[in-house]
Amino acid sequence: MLKEIFNKQTKWSVMRNLIFKEIDDLIIDSLGIVAFISFFVGGVVSIQTALNLTNPLIPKYLIGFATRQSVILEFAPTFISVIMAGKMGSFITSSIGTMRVTEQIDALEVMGVNSLNYLVFPKIIALLLYPFVIGISMFLGIFGGWLAGVYGGFTSSTDFIAGAQMQFIPFHITYAFIKTIIFAMLLATIPSFHGYYMKGGALEVGKASTISFVWTSVSIILFNYILTQLLLGS
Amino acid sequence: MIEVKNVEKSFGDSKILKGVSTIFETGKTNLIIGQSGSGKTVMLKSLLGIHQPEVGTISFDGRIYSELDPDEKRELRTEIGMVFQGSALFDSMTVAENVAFPLRMFTNDDKAKIEDRVDFVLKRVNLIDAHKKLPSEISGGMQKRVAIARAIVNNPKYLFCDEPNSGLDPNTAILIDNLIKEITEEYNITTVINTHDMNSVMEIGEKILFLKNGLKAWEGNKEEIFRTDNEAVVAFVYSSNLFKKVREAHLKGY
Numbered sequence: 001m002l003k004e005i006f007n008k009q010t011k012w013s014v015m016r017n018l019i020f021k022e023i024d025d026l027i028i029d030s031l032g033i034v035a036f037i038s039f040f041v042g043g044v045v046s047i048q049t050a051l052n053l054t055n056p057l058i059p060k061y062l063i064g065f066a067t068r069q070s071v072i073l074e075f076a077p078t079f080i081s082v083i084m085a086g087k088m089g090s091f092i093t094s095s096i097g098t099m100r101v102t103e104q105i106d107a108l109e110v111m112g113v114n115s116l117n118y119l120v121f122p123k124i125i126a127l128l129l130y131p132f133v134i135g136i137s138m139f140l141g142i143f144g145g146w147l148a149g150v151y152g153g154f155t156s157s158t159d160f161i162a163g164a165q166m167q168f169i170p171f172h173i174t175y176a177f178i179k180t181i182i183f184a185m186l187l188a189t190i191p192s193f194h195g196y197y198m199k200g201g202a203l204e205v206g207k208a209s210t211i212s213f214v215w216t217s218v219s220i221i222l223f224n225y226i227l228t229q230l231l232l233g234s
Numbered sequence: 235m236i237e238v239k240n241v242e243k244s245f246g247d248s249k250i251l252k253g254v255s256t257i258f259e260t261g262k263t264n265l266i267i268g269q270s271g272s273g274k275t276v277m278l279k280s281l282l283g284i285h286q287p288e289v290g291t292i293s294f295d296g297r298i299y300s301e302l303d304p305d306e307k308r309e310l311r312t313e314i315g316m317v318f319q320g321s322a323l324f325d326s327m328t329v330a331e332n333v334a335f336p337l338r339m340f341t342n343d344d345k346a347k348i349e350d351r352v353d354f355v356l357k358r359v360n361l362i363d364a365h366k367k368l369p370s371e372i373s374g375g376m377q378k379r380v381a382i383a384r385a386i387v388n389n390p391k392y393l394f395c396d397e398p399n400s401g402l403d404p405n406t407a408i409l410i411d412n413l414i415k416e417i418t419e420e421y422n423i424t425t426v427i428n429t430h431d432m433n434s435v436m437e438i439g440e441k442i443l444f445l446k447n448g449l450k451a452w453e454g455n456k457e458e459i460f461r462t463d464n465e466a467v468v469a470f471v472y473s474s475n476l477f478k479k480v481r482e483a484h485l486k487g488y
Contacts (some may be wrong), residue, residue, distance in 0.1 A: 112311030
């Protein structure tokens with residue numbers, strides 16, 4: 001499948017429009033839910049950390065530190081990706097699966113169009129912008145944490161910001177974005193595979209979407225473990 | 235002209251086509267008929283290159299499909315128009331975008347020229363005001379016309395139709411049949427239609443291939459099908475009292 005995606009490219013004037021459409025469907029349409037979840041989960045991480053710091057000897061700036069570490073290392077790249085496996089993944093599987101069921105993919109093939117390139121390649125290119133989504137998620141997660149921490153009366157703004165800047169390791173950002181790129185490729189290809197090769201009718205489209213979500217999530221979690229071991233463990 | 239020689243196709247242990255040979259002629263409406271499970275769909279999909287026969291050859295005006303390299307196969311496919319049973323219109327595109335699709339994919343025509351061609355073929359299939367509608371906003375009969383327009387927009391040499399009348403009312407079915415026949419003659423296309431519809435057989439069957447259990451049981455035209463005494467054809471085509479009476483009337487010269 002992967003080889004065929006990059007074989008016999010669709011005409012650029014057509015492909016360009018497909019890529020913009022996929023950017024709109026997959027990236028732009030995901031910003032709202034990603035922003036909402038990131039903001040509130042960042043706030044919850046901040047509050048939970050504050051509530052667990054019962055020892056008065058532990059400095060309050062740890063709230064900012066813990067929020068930053070949680071959001072940048074795991075929440076934004078990994079858990080937003082698992083959520084996106086549900087949102088983007090189901091969309092990809094169901095849209096391609098419906099095209100399979102209604103013979104639209106056969107129509108492409110009969111016309112001489114490389115249907116895998118036509119359908120999957122623009123999704124892969126669009127998801128190269130996925131790190132942009134995760135960058136927004138990181139920012140809003142920490143911002144939500146700051147807002148909840150400061151306006152909830154758990155810490156001062158100065159302490160939170162000092163904690164958020166404390167012992168900052170730039171490689172953690174690199175690590176997060178390496179994971180993000182790998183997850184983006186999983187998000188583009190696994191749901192496409194389940195949609196493209198599905199058999200049956202409308203009921204099977206729903207089943208394929210569910211199976212695709214399960215496999216994409218499992219792959220993200222496994223790759224998260226392997227990449228963490230490779231990039232931070234050694 | 236499409237020449238089919240001794241084509242065999244199996245799925246697992248089940249042999250669906252058992253050595254079918256025939257010729258589909260240019261400028262004629264060629265029909266494939268037969269009961270469900272007789273191999274009609276497999277035959278059509280083999281002609282389209284979706285299934286690869288294990289034995290035998292299919293040649294398009296002398297070009298043997300199985301001997302073409304991938305680029306030549308794709309080139310050949312741009313000469314093919316296909317009307318699917320469910321129309322298979324791209325539901326995210328408007329009617330005009332669906333019809334323009336093959337032109338945008340395979341020609342370097344500018345926007346104005348493509349729009350002119352789309353207008354022309356939509357008028358040809360009697361669809362005037364549907365350009366901006368989505369497939370979900372038009373009737374089944376209109377969807378079939380859009381599918382025909384899309385199939386002929388790139389001036390194909392070969393037109394394939396899978397059950398073009400299924401799900402249509404009798405009036406619309408006749409209109410679609412006549413439209414396909416007119417287009418076939420007008421553009422001198424080799425048209426192959428897979429159908430269950432006996433009205434189509436009587437109306438537009440210039441060449442009829444009857445398949446039974448994966449074998450060619452009979453072939454002829456709409457005149458010959460009235461006179462044939464082939465038991466399998468008679469049992470299939472004249473299974474209804476209406477068509478029995480039509481046949482009797484025809485044989486009596488009414």
